[in-house]
Amino acid sequence: MIVCEKCFCDTEIISVIRNKEDIGNCPMCKSKNVHIYDTDKYEDLSIMFDELISIYTPITQLLNSYPKSDTRLLKSELIKNWNIFNRKSEADVYNIITEICKEKYEYNAELFDQPIGIQELYEQDYLAKHSLLTTNSWEDFVDALKTKNRFHTHYINLELLERFCSYIRKPYKAGECFYRCRISTEEGIPMDKMGAPPIEYTTDGRANAKGIRCLYLGDSAETTIYETRAGAYDFVTVGKFKLKKDIIVVDLKRINQISPFIEELDCLEYAINKEHLNKINNEMGRIMRRSDSALDYIPTQYITDFVKSITHNEVAEYAGIEYKSVMHENGYNLAIFNPELFECIDTKIYKIDMIDYRKHVM
Template identity: 80%
Template sequence: MIICEKCFCDTEIISVIKNKSVIGDCPLCKSKNVYLYDTEKFDDLSMMFDDLLSIYTPVSLLPQSFPKADTRLLKSELIYNWNIFNKKTEADVYNIITAICKEKYEYNAELFDQPVGIQELYDSDYLSKHSLLTTNSWEDFVEALKTRNRFHTHYVDLDLLERFCSYIRKPYKTGEVFYRCRISTEVGIPVTEMGAPPIDKTTDGRANARGIRCLYLGDTAETTIYETRAGAYDYVTVGKFQLKKDIIVVDLKKINQISPFIEGLDCLEYAINKEHLNKINDEMGKIMRRSDSPLDYVPTQYITDFVKSIIHDGNPEYAGIEYKSVMHNGGYNLALFDPDLFECIETEVYAIETIDYKKHIV
C-alpha cells in the first residue's frame, strides 16, 4: 500500500516517511508531489506501531470484569484517542494500519477486528506506580488543593508530570513578538506601563497567585483584545512585546497530543494518563467568569508553579507556559514567569465598536 506524509499529522511518522526521500503522488489522499511510503518495501512504521498496539488486548482475551464501555475497535481508538492520522475515515485507518502491520495482522487479526481495551486501566498496582494521580481522580486532586493542602499535596506524581512536560518543550528565539492588551482611555497607556502590574496590584490569575508577578501575552493583537473582554465603545491599548533572549516554555496546548512514537516515551504509561492530561488541558482552557472564586484558579496555579520550580544545572528549565485562548478560537497565550524577558516596543490604541454575542439556553 502506498501512503504519504499528508496521510498523517504525527510529526515522528512524517519524519520517517520524509527520510525515505521518495517523492510522488499519493493514491490514497490524492496529494501531489509529496513524500511516499510503500508498506510492501519498508517496515519502519511497523516497528513504531508495534509498541503502541502492544498496550491493547482484544475483548476476547480481557477479563470478564473489564467494562465493555471502555472497549472499542482499534481503528476508532487510533483516530479519537491519538493524534496520528490526518482527517482519515475509520475505513482508511483500518486499511492503513493493517497494511503497515501486515505480519501482526496475520497472526493476531483479533486485535484489529475485535473491540480492544487496556487492562492496566483497572490494575490498582500498576496505577499506583504509573498514574499521574496515582489512584485518585482529578476531582479528588482539585478538592484537596482547595480545601486541605494548597502547597504540598501528595496527589500528583511530580516526577511523572516533569517527564510529560519534557515532551512538550517549545523554544522561542530572541526577537519573537507577542502582544498585551489593557483597557484604557483614547489617549492610551505609555509603553513603559504596559508590562506586568507591580506586586501590590497583582491579582489571582490562571498562571499566578495573588502577589506573584506574571506577564500574560497573546499570539496576536486580536487574541489579547478578546482576552481583555473589553466592552462596546471601550478604548484599549495593545502593546507589541519583543523577546530579549532565547527561552523554552512548556506548551500545555499539546499536553494531551504527545506523539506516542517519541523515543523514550512509555506508550502504556502515557495511555493510562491520557484522561488526566486531558483534564489539565481542559482546566487551562476553562472559561473563568467574574463571579467565579479565586479558588477556581488553584489547579492551574499549582501546575504552573511546579513548571516554574523545575531546575536543571542550577537554572530554571522553563521560562513560562503556553496555553490556548479561552476567548479567541485558534489563539493562544503565553504566561512568563519573569516579566522582564519581554520588552514593550510600541503601542496602538483601538476603539471597540461592536461586540457579537452568541448564546444558548442553560
C-alpha cells in the first residue's frame, strides 16, 4: 500500500516518510507530488506502530472484571485517543494500519478485528507507580488542594508531570510579538501601564495566585479582546508586546497530543494518563464565570507553579505556559512568569460596537 505524509498528522511519522525522499501521488488521500511511503518496501512504520499496538489486549484475553464499556475496536481507538491520522474514516485507518502491521495482523488478527482494552488501567499496583494521579481521580486531586493541603499534596506524581512537560517544550525567539487588552476610556491606557499590575493589585488568575505577578498575553489582538469580555460600547486598549530574549514555554495545548512515537516515551504510561492530561488541558482553557470562586483557580495555579519551579543548573527551565483560548476559537494565550521579559511597544484603542451572544437551552 502507498500512503503519504498528508495521510498523517503525527510529526514523527511525517518525518520518517519525508526522510525516504520518495515523491509521488497518493492513492489513499489523492494528494499529488508528495512524499510517499510504500508499506511493501519499508518497515520503519511497522516497528513504530508495533510498540504502540502492543499496549492493547484483545477482549478475549482481558480479565472478566475489565469493564466492557471501556473496550473499543483498534481503528476507533486510534482515531479517538491518538492524534496520528489525518484520515478520520475508520475504514481508511483500518486499511492503513493492517497494511503497515501486516505481519502482526497475520498472527494476531483479533487485536485489529475485535474490541481491545488496556489491562493496566485497572491494575492498582501499576497505577500507583505510573499514573499521574496515582490511584486518585482528578476530582480527588482538586478536592485535596481546595480542602486539605494547598501546597503539598501526594495526590499527583510531579516527577511524571515534569517528564510530560519536557515533551511539549515550545521555543520563542526574541522579537516575537503578542497582545494584551484592557478595558479603558476613550483616551486609552499609556504603554507603560499596559503590563502586569503591581503586586498590590494582583488578583487570583488562571496561572497565578493573588500577590504573584504574571503577564497574560494573547496570540492576536482579536483573541485578547475576546478574553477581556468587554461589553458593547466599551473602549479597550490593546497593547503590542515584544519579547526581549529567547524563551521556552510549556505548551499545555498539546499535553494530550504528544506523539506516541517519541523515542524516550513510554507508550503505556502515556496511554493510561491520557484522561488526566485531558483534564489539565480542559482546566487550563475552562471559561471562568464571574460567579466562580477563586478556589476554582487552585488546580491550574498548582500546576503552573510547579512548571515555574522546574530548573536546570539552578536556572528556570520555562518562562511560562501556553494554553488554548475558549473565548476565541483557534486562538491561544500565554501566561509569562516574569513580566519583564516583554515590553509594550505600541497601543491601539478600540470601541466595541456589537457583541454576538450565542445560547443553548440547559
